[in-house]
Amino acid sequence: MNFLETKYSLDKDWLLTNKNFSLEDAKNLYINLKSIINFKLNVKDFGDNFIELYTFNFNNYIFKKNPNFIKILDSLSFKENEVLNQNFNGIGDLNQFKIRPVIKTDNSYIIPLPYTVSEAIYDSPFYWMIDDKKYRNKAQKNRGDIAENIVAKLLSRKIDSKFIHSEVEVKEVKATTVTDIDICVVKDNKMLIFQVKSKRLSQLSKNGDIATFEKDFKLAVRDAHEQAILPYELILSNKCYFQYKDSGKKLELPEVNEIYSACLVLDSYPAITAHTRLFFHKEKITPIAMSIFDLEIIMEYSQGFDTLFDYFKKRTQNSKYFIADSELGFFGGYLRTKLEKRPDSDIVAFDADFAQRFDLDYYKPLMEKYEIKFPETIKNIGRNDYCFCGSGIKLKKCCG
Structure with missing residues (x-):
């Protein structure tokens, strides 16, 4: 809600x-x-x-x-x-x-x-x-625009808006567009890229139809990941420039030395972490994929850009070492251990107990914030009104 x-x-x-x-x-x-x-x-x-x-x-x-x-x-x-x-x-x-x-x-x-x-x-x-049928295309476009808007607003809860840029084109010197970045955050020569997908998984995918799921997962996560990492080399080698997609205005950014990225979806997708691990099991790195609901909690517990960047960095670099059932499981592990490797283990799996703390720390006060409005709704009820x-x-x- x-x-x-x-x-x-x-x-x-x-x-x-x-x-x-x-x-x-x-x-x-x-x-x-x-x-x-x-x-x-x-x-x-x-x-x-x-x-x-x-x-x-x-x-x-x-x-x-x-x-x-x-x-x-x-x-x-x-x-x-x-x-x-x-x-x-x-x-x-x-x-x-x-x-x-x-x-x-x-x-x-x-x-x-x-x-x-x-x-x-x-x-x-x-x-x-x-x-x-007359509204379908507009509804789908609105969905994509709003998804990016939500992500930018969530990031701005803990990061100064001047570091957050939406709808950015990455261009080579020859003015050829390499790719579009939905959201990027650049600070202190560090960049985070967020590719936001409003593609909802079909019911077949949600219920385990593998053929349909692979197709939908490609649209929702794999394509977003490939789009995010495509400009890494150009950006790190300082061989490109940036401009806003809508206005065409050039975006002046500092030289970037490190980049990490994440794929975000607009809808609830509880299994996105497990599915990403499944479909990227052969790749060297498993990308970060989460819903906007996950990002909301992460931003609530982050101290700012430095926390978020450090989390994305360790989460990416150790993506084959740590295992969790959800992004909040990983983030709970980060708050406890900073995702540092242990010398006595080959792999570490986080359970969900820390993620359950979010229910108490975050969702319970949120519920109470809304429920406190209820007495106002019924304050004028009369004895002869239906209960x-x-x-x-x-x-x-x-x-x-």
Whole structure:
């Protein structure tokens, strides 16, 4: 939800016109649903009737106050007697429950897995837009532009914006463009390159279809890596110059002595680290590949450019020595050991226990930041209003 409004900031008008709700509405809906479920977990006793915990009756104060919530839930729901996934013939087929995770009954919505609602809110608008043939190309272009914008903003949390450059062309002296760099950060004769891909993996890839996965992985990671390393030699030998792609203005950068790079994807891709290791197992170096969610956490715990550069350097140089299931596993290992090799080992594997600290240190305060807004939503509820908890009973006979 933290990225939702940024991700679709260029598509706000389309959503209002075609779906009749705003990104702010969608974000507030999830905050309310999550807050209510947490409230019910801590306050109410459901006995054996656990389904009530995840049930929100139509007669609900927050729906009355925010009628657009109904529009959003209808867009994400299926009726309980509806045949879902009738075209689901194998493990690689699209599971409609991923984009319609809400069950709609005659009088209520049931949300068995609240987390999937946040995923659906984040992902579904793009599916809706590409179904609109007139808007499809614009939606895809917006997606690429916003991905780079998000990465630049995340980097600027700890790095001065004057060192961060977007949409840069690397040109030889003969004015031939060698490649485009999505984002580069240059400071103290050191450069970090970020190639950002908005290509989403197909459902077949996510579920293990190897042939499709190799094709999608090439578009999402391998091509980005090859694009990132292509100008290394020219840059390090000082045989090229830089200019901004849009304006054509020359970019004056100091001489660069060291370069490292990473590939970033816009969507959640939990297995990207393992898959990168799998498909680059024969190469001398396994590139760094992560999602914007990984980068967000890394920037939160970084001290600035020096920390980030040191991490990328050691992570790259020791890419065959250290193993972890996720980028946060590697970064947790870096915070503990600085990714220094041990004299008594041939290979070191990091477990995920340190990555779990991020849930407590970072996500818990983030959750609380949003949930603190919930009392404001219900402050004017009356005793005869239907309870906010979704029971379908008036407040005075329920949570009042």
